[in-house]
Amino acid sequence: MKNILARGGIEFLAVFLGIVLSFNVEEWREESEIKNNLFRDYVSIQKDLEKDIPYLERIISEHSEAYNNSTKLLQILDEEIAFDYNKFISIRKRVSAPNSFFGTKSAYDASVSSGRLTYFGMDSLANEIGKIYNHHYDRLELNGKHVDERSGEIVKINLGKRYKLPLVMQENIKKIKSDDFYVSLVPVNTGQKYFIIRANNALQQMKKVNKLLLNKISSSK
Numbered sequence: 001m002k003n004i005l006a007r008g009g010i011e012f013l014a015v016f017l018g019i020v021l022s023f024n025v026e027e028w029r030e031e032s033e034i035k036n037n038l039f040r041d042y043v044s045i046q047k048d049l050e051k052d053i054p055y056l057e058r059i060i061s062e063h064s065e066a067y068n069n070s071t072k073l074l075q076i077l078d079e080e081i082a083f084d085y086n087k088f089i090s091i092r093k094r095v096s097a098p099n100s101f102f103g104t105k106s107a108y109d110a111s112v113s114s115g116r117l118t119y120f121g122m123d124s125l126a127n128e129i130g131k132i133y134n135h136h137y138d139r140l141e142l143n144g145k146h147v148d149e150r151s152g153e154i155v156k157i158n159l160g161k162r163y164k165l166p167l168v169m170q171e172n173i174k175k176i177k178s179d180d181f182y183v184s185l186v187p188v189n190t191g192q193k194y195f196i197i198r199a200n201n202a203l204q205q206m207k208k209v210n211k212l213l214l215n216k217i218s219s220s221k
Contacts, residue, residue, distance in 0.1 A: 038116045039220055044107035046213040052103050053206050060199045062097040067192035069094045074189060077182050089163050096151040100144035103137040128209050136202035143198055147191040155181040
């Protein structure tokens with residue numbers, strides 16, 4: 001009887017250990033797969049940043065030029081710079097930046113939606129990555145839209161080929177010297193200023209995370 005119970009106990013223990021071992025092996029396999037997929041996420045996010053960094057640098061350059069031009073117009077209107085009609089028209093044509101920034105978020109969104117990015121906890125790298133996509137990119141998109149809208153609200157003057165005709169010139173100068181033109185230009189200038197500040201902050205964070213990811217990828221190979 002004792003032998004039967006002993007054998008039964010051993011068999012039960014063997015089954016139990018087999019189940020535990022199987023569970024641990026499966027858990028290890030799943031975690032290993034998640035780690036491999038997370039590594040691929042890091043690679044994809046880094047490649048997105050590698051494309052977005054020069055893209056944002058170009059946007060900053062374009063908006064900086066536009067900001068300098070809107071500042072010059074205000075200086076002319078404030079009589080800090082002598083008024084020259086032809087020069088004013090030339091500068092006015094270059095007050096708005098031609099492009100806005102829309103960052104690439106597909107790799108980040110895929111990693112977040114799958115739960116992989118934070119599966120092993122919200123570590124410092126995941127936190128730094130999140131700052132780009134949940135803060136900087138959203139703010140740049142919102143502020144870029146705001147600047148575009150304000151730029152479209154500047155009092156319209158004739159900037160076409162006929163701007164030198166006497167009657168067109170007279171009407172243009174009347175609008176340029178009006179309070180409405182000045183008031184419509186100020187928020188554009190202010191918006192451009194803060195967009196550039198935020199874009200530079202975003203750029204620094206992107207470069208920081210890009211470096212962190214390159215180090216992570218290099219150390220994981």
